[in-house]
Amino acid sequence: MTPRSTAPGYHAHCLFRPRSLVLVADPGQPEAAVLAANIAAGGFEGRAYAVGMPVPGLLPSESVEALPEAPDLAVLCLPPAVLEPAMAALAGRGCFAAIVPGPGPDLAGISARTGVRALGQGSFGLCIPAIGLNASLSHIQPAAGRLALVTQSAALARAVIDWAAAEKLGFSHVVGIGGNATLGFAASLDWLARDAGTGAVLLDLRRVRNRRAFVSAARATARTRPVMAIRAGGRSGDASGLADAVMEAALRRAGVLRVSGLEDLLSAAETLARVRLRPGVREARVAIVTNGIGLGHLAADALVAGGGCLAELRPESLAAFRLLLPPGWVAGNPLSLGPAAGPRLAEAAAMLAGLPEVDAVLALHAPAPGEAPPEAADAAAEAMIAAARTGPGRAAPILVGWAGQATAGRQRRRMAEAGLAVFATPEAAARGALHLAADRRNRAAAAELPSREVLELAPDRAAVRRILAEARAARRLTLTAAEALGVLAAYGIPTVPGRHAAGPAEAADAAAMLGFPVVLKVLSPDIPHKSDVGGVVTNLVSPGAVRTAAEAMLARIRVARPGTQIEGLLVQRQAARALELRLRLGEDAMFGPWIGFGQGGTAADIAADEAHDLPPLNLALADQLIGRSRTARLLSGFRDHRPADRAAVAEALVRLSQIAVDFPEVAGLTVNPLFADAQGVLAVDAKLALRPIGEAGELAIPPYPAELERPFRTRSGDALTIRPIRPEDAAALGEAFRRLDPEDVRRRFFSPLRELSPALTARLTQIDYDREMAFIGCDETGAIRGVARLIRDPVGPAAEFAVIVEPAMKGQGLGLHLMERLFAWGRATGVTEVAGQVLADNRPMLAFVRSLGFSLQRSPEEEDVMEARLPL
Template sequence: MSMILNARPGAGFRETALFRPTSVVLLADAALPESAILARNMASGGFQGRLMIEGMAHPGFAAHDAPAELAVLSLAPADQEKALLTLAATGCRAVVVPVASPGLARLAAAAGVRALGERSFGLAIPALGLNATLAQAPIPRGGLALMAQSSAVARAVLDWAVAEGLGFSHIIGVGANDDIGFAAGLDWLARDTGTACVLLELRRVKQRRLFVSAARAAARTRPVLALRPGARAADPSGVTEAVMEATLRRAGVLSARGLEDWLAAAATLARAKPRTGQGRGDAVAIVANGLGMARLAADAALREGLRLATPGAETDALLTPLLPAGWPLRHPLSLGGRAGGQLLEAARLLSTDPGVDVVVALRAPEEAPLAPLAVPRAGRGAPILFCMPGAARAPFVAAGLPSFATPEAALRGAAHLAEERRNRAAAAELPPAQVLEVHPEADKVRAIFDAARAAGRLVLYEDEALAVLAAYGVPVVEHRLAATPEEAAAHAASLGPPLVLKARTLLADKSEFGAVMLNLREPASVGEAATSMAGEMARLMPEAGFAGFLLQRQAPRGQLELRLRAGEEAMFGPWIGFGQGGTTAELARDEAFDLPPLNLPLAHALIARTRLSALLPGFRDRAPVDEAAIADTLVRFSQLLVDFPEIASLDVNPLRVDARGVVAVDGHVVLRPAGERAMLAIPPYPAHLGGLYTAPDGRVFEVRPIRPEDAEAQGAMFREMPPEDVRYRFFSVMKELPPPLLARLTQIDYGREMAFIAMHGKRNFGTARVIREPFGTAAEFAVGLVPAAKGTGLARHLMARVEDWARREGVTELVGHVLADNRPMLHFCEKLGYRLRRSPEDHDIMLAVKVLEPTG
């Protein structure tokens, strides 16, 4: 059975009404300035369907005498509610609102319509001739899609695109994002074959989980570039910006540094594709018609974190005849001041070298112009980027070639290609089968939280925070609680020197307030320090919740101090920060961010994004430390956040690490008010859906949701399937699952799809999956088993799991695509109550359809 997911209109709103309308009406108030602009653009766009208008007259429109699929509302706020209700009564369910519309979400919900806006820039789909925007000029057709909240940013992008010779497949003005938002648009663009690259201008994302899910779907098949204006101004600490970048990274979306970077990335990725194959994608070959230009490019490449490529001897042999007589061959390559067409030939040769990921060809002005028609296309080799300052660049822009005005801009383009290739490689990377199974003592954590709330506290004491970490398997420093200075002195002998004495308070940074004393060696000195500390706390911080003392053995010198923390960002929810720890952590500014949930590969990647990661293998007099223990701790920390969404913030500083492992020395936990829970942007692994199935022959299968670490087992199952079963399942003959497809089948989005895997030992006997439509309430299923599982009832059990999940998710119709000659599957579907009908798009395919009753 195929995994192709076709759009099936449901009741009410249909995505095609918004993005493929055959009839559009403009409801306009002539007194509003937006009305004239919209009427002009809609009338002159060449719309292929029926164009109607009401409220004003304008050439090119018919009267509003028939129902419309899509409405454009340019009315005063007082007139909008009635208009929406009237539209809904005629069957119109999609509305674009480019004007002010207070309470649009409420009005749209009451009327039963979906609305784009308020203050939307509008909607343009040049392939349909639809231009219902506030643009000041015609919108050229091309492969870019723009989703923007700011009309000013949308206008700036349009002006830039015209100058760059680029066009658009869609312009979607999200506006205030009151109703139809980024997720709906991205879901559509993910399946639009005319969209080559997506630009996102984000200001407000309302439904974080839907956004991340849709962004991931779009980024699987094309570059998606995001810009968030105002993120650093809103949070000068940089955490907001870093969390956005982490979120987008998990979705496969590239983050831009600013408007210039955003547009430059779009220009590059719209005209050039990263080279496919192995490697990091960052090896740049530079060729120029002058040594100065080549050196400038080399400097820019290294500043961008790229590598200067070293072509092979065979390539060098082909390049040598292109050099002036007696000219040495060195890389970066300079061909002299009169290179002419030799520059293009050199670029072509470099693009075929397997050690080159991208070629940058730079040409300072010469007497003879260089015709873009003579430019070689890289084909399957490395893409070629051109740098031609001045007027010489214009013909290259017009010819659709990736060309830049400066060496720095060209090498930034090369960096964008490298980043896009890394995203593609990460999406197709198959993680090892190793899974860190976390078996926490969750009841202990719940008891600690309940006790704190019962005492009227949302902040935990340090010993309570350490107990929470210990319950999740994180090693914590040995410590003793003492109510009095005398008790602290008594504990000192059992721990042994050197010792650290801390005030047991609710403060996060105790060292700032004299609540920490180090290098204590004698019980008497511990007692004296405790007496002094108690007096100071009573005098300086009476509100700090002082409740005795915490005595710890002081860590030996030489251990690396890390910091591990969690918080929440308004747009994308809970985050995890990892970096340098200690009292100067904020000054070091060495911290990387990601989102929970984390697995071991993600944990190692998070560690690698910090500067301190270079110290972990050992450096000069520093011994190597246990990176595996750090990654293990990150996964456990992440699981704690998943299991207890009432945690508002969690800070472990320092987390000390050496060759023997990690130990948490201090912890600070803040809880949310009762009843408040955070929602993760990325759904966690749904372990609760797992269970056992006992076959009639007595074999017991573990049936659970699939996870990325199952790639090896999934590939092995495929190799067990007979060729005919493979053809039935994938509608084609394959000897091996390609790694990108294997990654796609195992790294699923639990927010919109589910796949159940049936394991017996380490062997996969069968998989069933279901994918929900982005719009509507239909979903598509597929199932496959190895021959040894047939006749065990496993397929029926897997389908029951799929149907149960679909019902809980609100799916009302399950559809499977079955080859017409796959009689066993057709018979199986009929036995399960599916109705069969031939596909109208392909008569070789049968549709197996079942209407599901809602649960409960």
């Protein structure tokens, strides 16, 4: 465990694991009495002080300055006018972590001026039941457990805490970030990602202040535990649903399960806080067993409607259930045992959980005549508790739907106390199974290992800069269609040949040069959809036809829209008809640039078939984006639609994504239609809008830093390339690991690993380039010969290093060069100290770090570990 830092300034452990706290309160503030009572009643295991009001159970102090020690955490329940002096006094006393439950209009500014970071304004507070901390506005004391809640809403926090108390679920943390002014989602998730006591995380998202930090921290947390999120007000604030769709895309990239509302959030928490799918399961095959076929059919309908999968039970599996069935009944899925099932329901659930073709079991129970004595129904419930507890990790999880209230409510409470995922309706139980599958699918997709294939791009960035500069010189933020197509062509997206024409005569000449047939289009910044005013004419086969069509088009527009600015005409070679697609780049207020894919053509907006993701994309992510749209089925061919080249569409998406990476001044870019057929893709029309001068889009996910690639020559003359690691290096990293000496592996990983697991490989190759860097040395075949890694502290200027080279490269200067590259990157990103742990018996590494200037001392926690530190 990392030792607690004593350096001045904010440290996460002071907020999330405080050993002392102070309540600084004005008794006239409406929150003061609740906070004081909750802190006193929580049984905080540290030292607690009170300033400004007497609180029984808290040690009194006349002022912050008079406190006998610097508290780790301060709870400030004060009028806004005295908030800054109080925070300045805390900083002077050495306290830099605070909670502000009331108003704090300039909390971000106060924090910047004093150095005190705070949850708030309007924070619900902080509960850490394991240490007896309840510095919150809760109406009841939350129980200790493994569920964490990070919320901006105090009302939602109280609702979840109240529900959890009834369901016998406890919390590792309840964090109210309120206005999210200085400490918000990212800081909370960074802590929870490393907290062994947290098993699942619930998020109430309203406003993400730092999109990059949030996505990075959410992804780190979701690697090791389920994370679920809701967003209140998303659709009411944007009826189009686009903002919601982009948020869902961001959460998907992070491996977070998006749920639709409070009921869904509680259902997901009930499930994911209690049960897990077996390792390796991604699409859960569900078996249903019930004492009433009606319940079974309701659950099956809900499961199928939600996109779930009913398990196909093998004949030999079904045969095993014949002894449990009433005479003449047929086994199937759902499997109904009849109302007299009693404890046999649990026996059948346990049998289903052991079948290899079953990934999850729904056990559904309705009150039955034979269970009228409470003891009989209790026996069925106790049998279900025993069945659900058998073989965790080896058997499929059992989710229980125990319908009814008058007689069933008590049994549900008993099963909840025993740790079962238990629901009041069959539909709710089915929803739990769907959440299990969706969580596993999301987290697996976020950590999916792509193939080695990398789309090597060589765009003509200079040409794009010229096009954009010409538009700005003309004081335009909107490019013409010809200019937008020119940008696409510079990035290797095939475009239809075309020429700009000033008027009808020039259009006829342009058509003659291009060859027939041609398409004629009006160019006007005032006409967003050319087809609305007859601004597109196709199948023109002669210069005369082009001239006549141009004259008629311009006359038509002058009548329909007088005063419209006409910038000319675009003449294009007419492409053969193909599947019409639409590709888009846009901007979301919360998560920044997004990319969309779906049906194209004039009906694209009506069809509402668009899947979304965030740039940057690689080929694997682009293919997944295509697969989430309904149009994906047409790419494979359907009726009169011939198959199209899906790989070419994925390439076009990657190239479009790279435009967002390279030119953050692009505010929006639409390609519609993009024709797709068996020969590839062809961009026919495009629109591109620029941001005002000085504005730039910020990606929520940092792109691959290709500019850091450098050549290197070893002492023996071998040529290597030193570059940042990327997801496509997963296979090469596994091969490099297998070439390592087992002793080197033990020294690097502090464990005798035989193979890199897929999860660890994903963690090592799919990195956040803002907070982590891994430089690899590759030969001309792409084989990795050495790796050095630097991981920054999320909230501080320190970073942890690791380095390893394969046996054949020892003594060649590769390790030294990789470390020097890491140091340069660290200095450029604000790292002031590099630290690492080295096994005490690893003499070569100890000598190596000494030669680099590291100081060494034995770890106070682990006798066989040395801590190495180097100021940069």
